Amino acid sequence: MRFDIFTTLPQMFNGPLTESILKRAVQKGLLDIRLHDIRLWATDKHHTTDDYPYGGGAGMVMKPEPIFAAVEEVVGATREERGDTPIILLGPGGEVFNQRLAEDLARLPRLALICGHYEGVDERVREHLATRELSIGDYVLSGGEVAAMVVVDAVSRLVPGVIKAESRQDESHTSGLLEYPHYTRPAVFRDMPVPDVLIGGNHGAVDRWRREKALERTRRLRPDLVARWEE
Numbered sequence: 235m236r237f238d239i240f241t242t243l244p245q246m247f248n249g250p251l252t253e254s255i256l257k258r259a260v261q262k263g264l265l266d267i268r269l270h271d272i273r274l275w276a277t278d279k280h281h282t283t284d285d286y287p288y289g290g291g292a293g294m295v296m297k298p299e300p301i302f303a304a305v306e307e308v309v310g311a312t313r314e315e316r317g318d319t320p321i322i323l324l325g326p327g328g329e330v331f332n333q334r335l336a337e338d339l340a341r342l343p344r345l346a347l348i349c350g351h352y353e354g355v356d357e358r359v360r361e362h363l364a365t366r367e368l369s370i371g372d373y374v375l376s377g378g379e380v381a382a383m384v385v386v387d388a389v390s391r392l393v394p395g396v397i398k399a400e401s402r403q404d405e406s407h408t409s410g411l412l413e414y415p416h417y418t419r420p421a422v423f424r425d426m427p428v429p430d431v432l433i434g435g436n437h438g439a440v441d442r443w444r445r446e447k448a449l450e451r452t453r454r455l456r457p458d459l460v461a462r463w464e465e
């Protein structure tokens with residue numbers, strides 16, 4: 235799966251994309267993550283990507299020209315060239331990203347993500363370039379990079395081969411419930427023992443215990459999810 239990330243701060247992605255699961259998936263050729271520095275498409279000698287807001291007010295606004303030029307060159311200049319590739323603007327006013335959206339996006343071969351900054355992007359980017367807007371939650375970040383990393387991470391681990399399919403099966407938000415609790419060695423840590431059922435070797439009993447615990451934990455922590463799961 236290919237990701238094209240449009241940003242003025244490509245160096246922010248060092249680390250999240252170059253470690254652990256994502257790093258291995260890139261090395262295996264399962265993911266192709268390309269960072270595009272919007273500044274390279276700014277035509278003035280200072281590579282300006284922001285300007286004062288029309289109508290006044292605090293903060294700067296990201297200019298439309300370099301963002302349009304970058305996306306048009308990399309993804310396509312016309313709707314036909316861009317095909318089904320979603321051009322996703324990250325923003326606090328967008329549809330709130332969740333596991334279901336991650337699953338939908340993971341079925342696509344390619345995604346483009348635009349990271350805003352300052353007061354955000356010129357409205358013409360939202361209206362005439364982006365095909366959807368995603369928020370990672372009801373709070374305001376200082377830039378879209380962290381949000382893009384969240385989307386890339388959540389979508390990537392659903393791409394076949396990136397992690398074992400079994401690892402995803404019972405995960406929180408996949409079945410509709412939160413996942414059951416996990417334990418590892420030692421069997422007793424500071425007088426806190428691992429539940430006997432997990433040590434007994436009875437797989438049927440382990441499965442039943444896990445189902446009960448998943449339901450109990452979801453009821454306690456996220457009763458809203460249980461209501462939806464029972465529908």
Ligand SMILES: C[S@@+](CC[C@H](N)C(=O)[O-])C[C@H]1O[C@@H](n2cnc3c(N)ncnc32)[C@H](O)[C@@H]1O
Nearest residue numbers: 324325326350353354369370374375377378381
């Ligand atoms: C400081 S924010 C702009 C907030 C904007 N003035 C508003 O009130 O809606 C700068 C950039 O961070 C990103 N951003 C902030 N919060 C976000 C969120 N919850 N989800 C996704 N992106 C977010 C967007 O790309 C946004 O353009």
